[in-house]
Amino acid sequence: MNQKEKLSSLQTIALVLLRLFVGWHFLYEGVIKLYSPSWTAKGYLLSATYMKSFFSWLASESMISIVDTLNIAALLLIGAGLILGFKTKLASILGIGLLLMYYLAHPPFPGYPQGLTEGSYWIVNKNLIEAAALLVIFLFPTSTSFGLERLFAKKEIKPSTT
Amino acid sequence: MAEDKKLFKGFSRRDLLKSLGGIPILGAVWFAGIDQNKKAKLERDFLLEKLNIKATPPPESGPMSGDPLRIGLIGFGIRGEQLMRSLGFATNEWLEDMAASAARNPNDKRLEDFRAQENLNVKLTAICDIFDVRAEDALRSFNKENNTCKRYANYLDLIHSGEVDAIIIATPDHWHAPMAIAAIEAGIHVYLEKPMTHTVQETYELREACRKNPKAVFAVGHQHRQTQSFLTAMDALAKNTLGHVSLIMTTTNRNDDNGAWQYDIHPEASPKTIDWNAFLGTAPKVPFNTEHFFRWRKWWAYGSGLSGDLLTHDYDRINCILNMGIPKYVTASGGIYTHRDGRNVPDVMHVNMEFPDFTTGGTQREDKEKGMTLVYSATLGNQFERGTVLMGHDASMELGNTLTIYADPRSTKYKDLIEEGRIDPQVPIFQYDPSAGGVDAVTSATAKYFADKGLLWTYRDGKRVDSTFLHIREWLSCIRNGGEPSCGIQEGFEEAIAAHMAGLSYKVGRKVEWDEEKEVIIALPGEDLDAILLDNDYGLPIQKA
Numbered sequence: 001m002n003q004k005e006k007l008s009s010l011q012t013i014a015l016v017l018l019r020l021f022v023g024w025h026f027l028y029e030g031v032i033k034l035y036s037p038s039w040t041a042k043g044y045l046l047s048a049t050y051m052k053s054f055f056s057w058l059a060s061e062s063m064i065s066i067v068d069t070l071n072i073a074a075l076l077l078i079g080a081g082l083i084l085g086f087k088t089k090l091a092s093i094l095g096i097g098l099l100l101m102y103y104l105a106h107p108p109f110p111g112y113p114q115g116l117t118e119g120s121y122w123i124v125n126k127n128l129i130e131a132a133a134l135l136v137i138f139l140f141p142t143s144t145s146f147g148l149e150r151l152f153a154k155k156e157i158k159p160s161t162t
Numbered sequence: 163m164a165e166d167k168k169l170f171k172g173f174s175r176r177d178l179l180k181s182l183g184g185i186p187i188l189g190a191v192w193f194a195g196i197d198q199n200k201k202a203k204l205e206r207d208f209l210l211e212k213l214n215i216k217a218t219p220p221p222e223s224g225p226m227s228g229d230p231l232r233i234g235l236i237g238f239g240i241r242g243e244q245l246m247r248s249l250g251f252a253t254n255e256w257l258e259d260m261a262a263s264a265a266r267n268p269n270d271k272r273l274e275d276f277r278a279q280e281n282l283n284v285k286l287t288a289i290c291d292i293f294d295v296r297a298e299d300a301l302r303s304f305n306k307e308n309n310t311c312k313r314y315a316n317y318l319d320l321i322h323s324g325e326v327d328a329i330i331i332a333t334p335d336h337w338h339a340p341m342a343i344a345a346i347e348a349g350i351h352v353y354l355e356k357p358m359t360h361t362v363q364e365t366y367e368l369r370e371a372c373r374k375n376p377k378a379v380f381a382v383g384h385q386h387r388q389t390q391s392f393l394t395a396m397d398a399l400a401k402n403t404l405g406h407v408s409l410i411m412t413t414t415n416r417n418d419d420n421g422a423w424q425y426d427i428h429p430e431a432s433p434k435t436i437d438w439n440a441f442l443g444t445a446p447k448v449p450f451n452t453e454h455f456f457r458w459r460k461w462w463a464y465g466s467g468l469s470g471d472l473l474t475h476d477y478d479r480i481n482c483i484l485n486m487g488i489p490k491y492v493t494a495s496g497g498i499y500t501h502r503d504g505r506n507v508p509d510v511m512h513v514n515m516e517f518p519d520f521t522t523g524g525t526q527r528e529d530k531e532k533g534m535t536l537v538y539s540a541t542l543g544n545q546f547e548r549g550t551v552l553m554g555h556d557a558s559m560e561l562g563n564t565l566t567i568y569a570d571p572r573s574t575k576y577k578d579l580i581e582e583g584r585i586d587p588q589v590p591i592f593q594y595d596p597s598a599g600g601v602d603a604v605t606s607a608t609a610k611y612f613a614d615k616g617l618l619w620t621y622r623d624g625k626r627v628d629s630t631f632l633h634i635r636e637w638l639s640c641i642r643n644g645g646e647p648s649c650g651i652q653e654g655f656e657e658a659i660a661a662h663m664a665g666l667s668y669k670v671g672r673k674v675e676w677d678e679e680k681e682v683i684i685a686l687p688g689e690d691l692d693a694i695l696l697d698n699d700y701g702l703p704i705q706k707a
């Protein structure tokens with residue numbers, strides 16, 4: 001990021017909070033799925049309302065177990081990355097990709113069946129908003145302020161002077 | 163430690179906190195997830211253990227070894243063709259159509275499934291159909307080098323040909339009993355399509371023939387008996403999961419002309435290609451009429467409309483699980499409201515069957531609960547899916563290819579668990595989906611959404627199987643290895659009497675009663691019930707309007 005206009009510390013705290021919350025959400029989803037052996041994305045994929053042939057290919061007998069494993073692994077790694085402040089740029093990009101897949105399988109486009117949702121959506125839904133949040137996290141990295149990357153950054157910037 | 167100190171030399175405690183602060187958050191979220199899962203699993207295990215319902219598939223029928231059985235078919239119409247495929251014989255036209263369809267749509271597995279079907283070790287040696295076109299279709303496809311198949315002009319010739327060990331009957335309803343009786347008396351095994359009989363009198367006569375010839379294996383074509391979830395449903399009832407069941411709702415919901423029996427009329431049908439008198443049999447002699455020949459279900463003279471055609475499926479499904487037998491009283495009403503095309507059987511019909519002495523068991527004070535009503539509600543003018551529900555004091559069970567049980571908010575049995583919040587009456591306490599190959603105690607509403615409700619298929623080891631194939635296989639196994647078909651003469655007797663009571667009540671407009679001791683439907687003095695049942699013109703003013 002361009003360091004010319006420095007963020008105020010309150011702005012940084014807000015960005016860190018956003019990163020932690022999104023990470024928290026990804027990690028928890030991943031952990032719950034990891035420990036539910038019968039969990040599978042099959043139903044979600046098979047009931048896709050958009051790009052049906054692509055999603056039903058993902059749900060096919062030969063693909064589904066790979067898709068499930070990759071999905072859980074991605075959720076865990078993205079979640080851990082965002083919380084720990086490690087490779088957050090990569091985690092953000094992966095997260096955006098994953099969320100867009102969820103979004104496209106059941107998009108709240110006008111005229112598309114909405115199935116069972118807990119709210120009302122038109123084009124924009126929570127998946128899309130979370131993806132936008134990850135875009136912000138990608139563009140405003142905060143892991144040198146709060147996160148493992150601070151360790152490396154510190155070392156480079158100011159060598160031991162205590 | 164000394165090393166560590168060196169490594170973090172340039173770091174204040176504040177810096178360290180800011181670098182590693184994510185770790186405890188990660189740990190907390192991770193453990194919260196594990197804990198949540200553990201609790202959910204404990205709740206699920208607790209419920210499953212408490213309900214203790216065994217999800218068992220029906221036993222497999224025996225081996226198909228030995229000499230090939232020689233099978234004859236009477237009636238190669240819509241159903242006859244399906245039955246032949248289940249037996250392993252498809253027409254050339256069907257094979258071509260399916261190959262073309264599979265080429266267009268790789269998801270169409272019908273041909274693949276047919277080719278993968280187990281060989282039942284039978285020969286199709288004889289066929290009888292009085293419509294030349296159908297009989298010749300059959301011969302062209304089935305009379306091959308490895309299977310010699312002969313056509314017989316008359317069903318009696320086929321039965322007495324000496325070329326068949328067993329026959330399958332798929333003719334119009336008014337021919338069921340005469341053909342079955344002739345075969346049974348000749349010692350030939352019979353698979354007879356439903357409804358078992360067309361009149362009350364025939365029902366006794368067929369039972370008598372079976373009793374006198376116990377060696378001939380007799381089965382009625384209610385393939386639903388093979389549904390994977392039924393044994394599980396029976397176990398749920400045996401464990402008193404539902405409490406006292408006071409009401410059962412079964413339904414037919416269709417809204418297209420095909421569903422209202424408006425089948426195609428073959429262009430080559432004529433008095434030359436159809437043996438009209440052989441079709442009529444004992445039915446009133448009317449001039450040649452293609453409408454009657456292809457759409458016979460619309461007239462009492464040959465069929466029996468909703469009560470014989472569709473109620474029988476639902477009644478037998480419930481009788482299979484509850485074994486409640488013949489109702490004490492039946493009241494029926496309805497009319498011709500959706501297809502006023504000259505038919506005389508109703509297209510909207512409600513049947514209430516009363517079982518005042520039957521009980522599935524209870525959880526309340528003894529004597530408080532006894533008796534049950536089975537409702538069959540049908541329309542051929544709307545297809546809103548109403549399903550089948552067994553309603554007990556403690557829980558309701560939705561029955562289809564999947565099986566779902568909901569606790570009742572006012573249940574006695576689950577009162578404490580509901581109060582403790584461990585059971586939510588909105589969420590199923592038990593769900594069995596054989597296609598998913600497993601049991602789940604608490605599932606979301608969406609899980610139900612994916613459930614397959616078809617009656618054409620059931621499941622074995624999580625795989626889709628044609629239930630008619632399983633039903634025919636069971637009959638063949640009883641012939642080869644002994645044993646009783648799941649839908650034999652007793653089950654067929656109950657099905658037929660229940661259906662005739664419904665048809666009669668609709669026609670006479672009053673409650674019809676079964677005398678269990680004498681095994682007769684009670685008639686008013688001078689009333690000939692079978693004449694009423696068959697009469698095309700008999701009816702209340704509303705039915706004739």
Ligand SMILES: NC(=O)c1ccc[n+]([C@@H]2O[C@H](COP(=O)([O-])OP(=O)(O)OC[C@H]3O[C@@H](n4cnc5c(N)ncnc54)[C@H](O)[C@@H]3O)[C@@H](O)[C@H]2O)c1
Pocket residue numbers: 236237238239240241242290291292293296317332333334335337355356357383384385440441455456471
């Ligand atoms: N179990 C099921 O799910 C199921 C499904 C459909 C039909 N059925 C039953 O199958 C039976 C046949 O129904 P369908 O739809 O195939 O009717 P259909 O009219 O298509 O076929 C009847 C066939 O029998 C032939 N036939 C009529 N009288 C005959 C006689 N005296 N001798 C020889 N052949 C004769 C006709 O030419 C015709 O080909 C009915 O009783 C129906 O209730 C059962």
